[in-house]
Amino acid sequence: MLKGNVTIINRLGLHARAAAQLVRLASGFQSKIKLIRTDNAVIADAKSILSVLTLAASKGVELEIEIEGEDERSAFEAVQEIFKNGFGEL
Amino acid sequence: MKKIGGVIISHGQVANELVAAAETVVGELKHIAAVSIGWHDDVETAKNEVARAIKKVSEGNGVLLLTDMFGGTPTNISAMFLEHNDVEIITGVNLPMVIKIASQNKEMTLSEMAQAVESQGKQSIYRASELLMPQKLKKDA
Numbered sequence: 001m002l003k004g005n006v007t008i009i010n011r012l013g014l015h016a017r018a019a020a021q022l023v024r025l026a027s028g029f030q031s032k033i034k035l036i037r038t039d040n041a042v043i044a045d046a047k048s049i050l051s052v053l054t055l056a057a058s059k060g061v062e063l064e065i066e067i068e069g070e071d072e073r074s075a076f077e078a079v080q081e082i083f084k085n086g087f088g089e090l
Numbered sequence: 091m092k093k094i095g096g097v098i099i100s101h102g103q104v105a106n107e108l109v110a111a112a113e114t115v116v117g118e119l120k121h122i123a124a125v126s127i128g129w130h131d132d133v134e135t136a137k138n139e140v141a142r143a144i145k146k147v148s149e150g151n152g153v154l155l156l157t158d159m160f161g162g163t164p165t166n167i168s169a170m171f172l173e174h175n176d177v178e179i180i181t182g183v184n185l186p187m188v189i190k191i192a193s194q195n196k197e198m199t200l201s202e203m204a205q206a207v208e209s210q211g212k213q214s215i216y217r218a219s220e221l222l223m224p225q226k227l228k229k230d231a
Contacts, residue, residue: 016115027195049116049193050186050210056221 001068002076005038010086013058016049018087023049025082031069033079038062046079094203095147096122096191098183099140099168100158101129105183112188119192123147127164136167144171152176152200154191154207156183178204186214 008014014022026033026046033046037055039062044051046065057063063083067076098105105124113119123143127136144153153176157165160181171177178200180187190210191203198206 020115020117023193047195049189050214053186 001066002072003064003066004076004080005062005064006080006083008057008059008061008063008083008086010089011059012089013061014052014055016053018089019049019052021087022079022082023047023052025078026075029069029071029075029078031067031072031075033075034066036064036066038064091194091197092149092151093121093194094151094191094198094200095144095149095153096156096188097125097140097143097147097153098122098156098188099125099127099143099164100183101127101162101164104158105164108183108185108188111185112192116189116192121147121149122188122191125164127167133163133167136163137170140167140171144177148176151197152178152203154200154204155179156187156191156207157181158183176200180204180208180211182211184211184214187211 010018012018023046035044035046035052035055037057042055044055046052065076065079098108103126105126109119109122109124123146125139125143147153155168155171155177157168157179159165165179165181168179172179187207187210190207
């Protein structure tokens with residue numbers, strides 16, 4: 001299992017369209033991908049948009065990514081990348 | 091994979107806009123249609139439109155009709171289709187329910203999908219301040 005933290009850097013936070021982008025990306029991997037808010041421990045399944053939206057993650061919120069599965073290495077890199085890119089909204 | 095079809099049925103343009111909003115979020119939705127019933131539309135005309143929409147989105151595994159409000163005309167017209175057992179109705183449609191039907195990633199029966207959409211709709215209603223500002227609420231109650 002791989003773990004790591006990311007911070008939301010785009011102004012609108014993890015809103016519906018950004019969440020949809022993340023879900024599309026995450027759904028392309030076999031691995032289980034969990035997102036956990038570090039401040040209140042709310043957990044979301046990165047492959048479900050409605051679950052991701054319940055994180056209510058605005059700009060500045062830190063999330064822990066937890067990935068487990070055969071393709072965890074490439075999934076981990078891809079998910080970190082999309083957060084670093086601010087979902088293409090920077 | 092065969093998806094459960096979805097028809098959103100409302101008074102006025104709500105149904106069209108809900109589907110448009112869901113498409114903006116998750117992309118084109120071929121298995122979901124909208125029927126907006128005008129305030130003065132004839133019941134027979136509206137019924138035919140719903141029938142057409144059901145046919146259009148059906149992939150053979152059943153169709154879920156999501157209506158705006160129990161007791162309203164869209165629900166009553168939808169109820170005329172209940173005698174076919176490949177149709178279920180859920181009332182009080184909201185955007186998360188449409189997104190739930192939109193994002194089907196495994197094959198489900200109509201009844202399983204209906205249950206999932208019903209509970210999703212209920213769970214998706216939050217008093218946002220409780221979620222976003224829990225400390226403030228405790229203080230002010």
